[in-house]
Amino acid sequence: MAREELRERYREAVSEWRDRYRDVMNDWKQRMREWKNLARSSMHEGYLPPLPPLPPPLPLPSSPSASRTRTNVVASRMGDEELRVIDMLVESGLFTTRSEAVAYLVSEGIKARNDIVEKVSSTLEDIRRIRNEAQEYVKKLRMDIGIEGPEAAEESVQEGKTCPQCGKGLTSLPEDISVCPYCGADLREDEENG
Numbered sequence: 001m002a003r004e005e006l007r008e009r010y011r012e013a014v015s016e017w018r019d020r021y022r023d024v025m026n027d028w029k030q031r032m033r034e035w036k037n038l039a040r041s042s043m044h045e046g047y048l049p050p051l052p053p054l055p056p057p058l059p060l061p062s063s064p065s066a067s068r069t070r071t072n073v074v075a076s077r078m079g080d081e082e083l084r085v086i087d088m089l090v091e092s093g094l095f096t097t098r099s100e101a102v103a104y105l106v107s108e109g110i111k112a113r114n115d116i117v118e119k120v121s122s123t124l125e126d127i128r129r130i131r132n133e134a135q136e137y138v139k140k141l142r143m144d145i146g147i148e149g150p151e152a153a154e155e156s157v158q159e160g161k162t163c164p165q166c167g168k169g170l171t172s173l174p175e176d177i178s179v180c181p182y183c184g185a186d187l188r189e190d191e192e193n194g
Helices: 003-043 080-091 098-112 114-145 150-158 187-193
Strands: none
16 A cells, blocks of 8 residues: 555544534533533522533554554565465555555464463573573683683683673673673663663
8 A cells, every 4th residue: 555545544534533522522512511501590599500511532643654562673575375364454454554464464473372372481491591501601611711801701701801791701892892692682871871
């Protein structure tokens, strides 16, 4: 679906919203006029009728560019059949963009295969633990054979030469590195806190 067509749909939705809002407000204004007339006549009796309730708020139509909680962009290659299904969902009006359709299907796929996600998560924790143990073993081995002294190991930790998240050595990387290339941890937070 073309971007201009989406914009046109949004304009139509806003126009419909304005018309509904105008109708709701006109109805409420009419009830206020009636209340005002009733209040004038009943004030002499020392009685004031209850005010008509405010109309419920009408939700604004969402902009085609609004991305509620989705802020990450992922480029993906897919087959013709998958794209045909996504375009069908958009054309039917169920979703306004391909992005919304893909995000929904990915979310539902994760929910449907949560068993796999849990297995991978558990396995990944084991891999990280084993990787950290191996790195510690290599550090100890380097010190034992004299390649690296205990001062160098302490110095590299003190200078932030290892990632606090994954424990990988960062000594061979530029000094001003701000993100760990292995796990993506933000190294600036560690510097600010340390």
